[in-house]
Amino acid sequence: EVRLLESGGGLVQPGGSLRLSCATSGFTFNAYAIHWVRQAPGKGLEFVSSISSNGVTTNYANSVKGRFTISRDNSKNTLYLQMGSLRAEDMALYYCAREVGGLRWSWAFDVWGHGTMVTVSS
Amino acid sequence: QSALTQPPSASGSPGQSVTISCTGTSSDVGEFNYVSWYQQHPGKAPKLLIYEVNKRPSGVPDRFSGSKSDNTASLTVSGLQAEDEADYYCSSYAGINNFVLFGGGTKLTVL
Numbered sequence: 001e002v003r004l005l006e007s008g009g010g011l012v013q014p015g016g017s018l019r020l021s022c023a024t025s026g027f028t029f030n031a032y033a034i035h036w037v038r039q040a041p042g043k044g045l046e047f048v049s050s051i052s053s054n055g056v057t058t059n060y061a062n063s064v065k066g067r068f069t070i071s072r073d074n075s076k077n078t079l080y081l082q083m084g085s086l087r088a089e090d091m092a093l094y095y096c097a098r099e100v101g102g103l104r105w106s107w108a109f110d111v112w113g114h115g116t117m118v119t120v121s122s
Numbered sequence: 123q124s125a126l127t128q129p130p131s132a133s134g135s136p137g138q139s140v141t142i143s144c145t146g147t148s149s150d151v152g153e154f155n156y157v158s159w160y161q162q163h164p165g166k167a168p169k170l171l172i173y174e175v176n177k178r179p180s181g182v183p184d185r186f187s188g189s190k191s192d193n194t195a196s197l198t199v200s201g202l203q204a205e206d207e208a209d210y211y212c213s214s215y216a217g218i219n220n221f222v223l224f225g226g227g228t229k230l231t232v233l
Contacts, residue, residue, distance in 0.1 A: 035222075037168075044211060044224055044225070044226050044227045045160070045168065045211050045213070045224045045227075046224060047213075047221055047222035047223070047224065050221070050222075059218075059221050060221075061220075061221065062219075062220070095167060095168075100170065100173050100179065105215075106156060106158075106173055106174055107156040107158070107213070107214075107215040107221070107222050108156070108158035108170055108173035108174070108213070109158075109160075109168070109170060110170045110173070110179050112167035112168055112169075113167065114167055115167060
């Protein structure tokens with residue numbers, strides 16, 4: 001069974017940092033691009049970041065560019081999101097999601113984790 | 123305000139068909155055939171229904187279909203069932219400056 005499991009969320013003060021992880025299993029991790037998508041409480045979905053299968057290509061939403069860094073460890077089948085200079089508007093449930101196209105970008109997400117909640121508050 | 127525009131709500135009776143629209147611009151929906159649709163039940167992660175405008179992942183019933191015309195994409199749900207009641211989101215690739223844009227979501231009610 002294909003699984004993605006996020007962790008690392010929690011309460012952080014404005015301006016603080018947090019690192020999210022997404023542990024995967026059940027598929028060939030290094031054959032897929034992976035994305036982060038977030039959802040603020042009661043709100044819609046927002047693309048955050050993505051990384052190619054080999055980690056060479058990374059993409060960021062304008063709202064997080066320069067503050068967040070996506071990375072992956074293909075030896076551990078794990079994706080990361082290093083979040084810095086956190087703001088109130090970053091508070092959301094963060095999902096990792098697999099790229100449906102595998103090596104090819106289709107910009108669609110076919111398998112999702114259950115999400116990890118990031119709360120930004122003093 | 124979301125980048126792609128969806129109606130906030132839609133409804134239909136069991137067995138009927140409902141179409142949800144998703145309006146973008148010539149820089150996203152109109153330019154790329156990378157439109158996707160997701161279903162999200164309360165408290166659950168989104169589920170991919172349609173990708174690349176009209177492709178269905180394995181396991182998605184053919185009651186769900188997608189299309190696109192100019193800057194507007196559409197999701198049609200045929201033969202409505204009670205379990206189709208959920209929020210539906212569209213998304214589109216929007217180029218290297220914006221990557222992926224989502225619609226604000228449409229709450230589908232099965233009457």
